[in-house]
Amino acid sequence: MLHPVDPLILDESPPAAAAIAVINAPGLAEAACERSDDVRVFCDDIRDAQQVRRDLLVAHPSELGGVRLAWGHLPKSLAALDEHCCWIQGDTELTFLSGARIRHMNRSMNEVLGRHFTAVNASLGRAKCRVLRAWGPNGLENPWPKLRRRDEVGLVLAAHGDTFDGNRVDAGTRLLLEHLKPEGDTALDLGCGNGVIAATLAQAGLTTSAVDVSWAAVEATRATAEANGLKVAVSWADGLAGYADASFDVIATNPPFHQGIAKESEPTLAMFDDAARVLRPGGQLWCVFNSHLPWRRELVSRVGKTEVVAQNRHFTLTLTRL
Ligand SMILES: C[S@@+](CC[C@H](N)C(=O)[O-])C[C@H]1O[C@@H](n2cnc3c(N)ncnc32)[C@H](O)[C@@H]1O
Structure with missing residues (x-):
């Protein structure tokens, strides 16, 4: 099922990418398959993972590393966002598009993204949602767990x-x-x-x-x-x-x-x-x-x-x- 931010993430994305990671956004898995032959999906909540075709799910989030494009729903926890940024590092051309309802977003999310990417900005709001665009990955080491x-x-x-x-x-x-x-x-x-x-x-x-x-x-x-x-x-x-x-x-x-x-x-x-x-x-x-x-x-x-x-x-x- 699509989340209201999902169409916004799709509109912000290029029509194709070599490899796409999808984090905690099960409704975007099929759309990713239309844009890439290499789609890697991770969901923290097993009930979300159960909505996704099994062959698209990664066995471990470290497999998300090296994608050119990553899509995600912004988690409530800044620590979770930090870990997501670590997982997807690897390709110097990586872009991370993560979104949520505006009422669930805060400036600290931009700061977390700003530690991992040289550039971060926000899309215009639509359907009470917004997308944060981050590019220029810093390739920081993953300190988790x-x-x-x-x-x-x-x-x-x-x-x-x-x-x-x-x-x-x-x-x-x-x-x-x-x-x-x-x-x-x-x-x-x-x-x-x-x-x-x-x-x-x-x-x-x-x-x-x-x-x-x-x-x-x-x-x-x-x-x-x-x-x-x-x-x-x-x-x-x-x-x-x-x-x-x-x-x-x-x-x-x-x-x-x-x-x-x-x-x-x-x-x-x-x-x-x-x-x-x-x-x-x-x-x-x-x-x-x-x-x-x-x-x-x-x-x-x-x-x-x-x-x-x-x-x-x-x-x-x-x-x-x-
Ligand atoms: C209040 S936390 C307690 C965590 C830990 N036991 C502690 O004491 O710090 C509740 C935990 O229940 C988990 N949880 C929520 N719904 C669940 C479900 N349907 N089945 C299993 N675990 C669930 C959450 O992910 C969370 O880790």
Whole structure:
């Protein structure tokens, strides 16, 4: 499906290019094939990747390097934009056209592009969208993933540009880790981000799996596990559909953040339902969330008896037993 910025990106582009990279813009994949025989598509979110012909998807974003033209949707995170710029370096004639809705754009995006390209300017706005044009690549080295030791959790944490909260320990996650007492042999970190929860569970001796819908999370979790000499089985997937019924003793999660309006709640509530399916009888679901969200009530009705283990000004940590 085309995003409103996609026609603008196409109009800004030459009619043909030797090789085209498409980043996080699944709707542009087919249009790229009309302009080049060498099309390389990367999507961070597996749900976007699933919309694209498999033969067009790269196995790893390093394969994007060396294209003449790159198209992308500007990510919310400047770190993600920085990493995208690193991936596509290689051809001295490279042009990068990346766009978004104007209300989601800011000057810092031009600055990030300006570190990687000698020239950056903006298109006129159309359909409430704009495209940033960048050319004259600087060929900077790719520093991603970035690793950092975090003494508060006794782990080295890794992050790609699009990993939730980078290689830091999220405040809600910290509350969860301070109180986590997993019981059993097998554990799952649902929505693993940089893998701090998964690494803690593996360090505690549990056979640990982790899942995230974001490539940047999955690869960061792998790198975190490796940096700490731990084993974690990581999957790039949407929710828990890939896991068998009654297959884990423990699920620990800091679920996707949102404002709590009904429509946005649906994916998290579906995760709770699926957690009930995937947990063994007597299993534990540890969940931390913003205190204004009605998750405790939902956990009681969807999973089982739920106690509040800890609470601070912003976050509530619950433990639900199946
Ligand atoms: C609040 S972050 C927590 C990340 C990490 N566990 C931590 O504590 O820092 C939520 C994570 O859930 C992931 N996520 C969102 N929707 C998902 C889905 N449908 N399936 C799996 N993971 C999902 C996001 O990509 C993000 O990494």
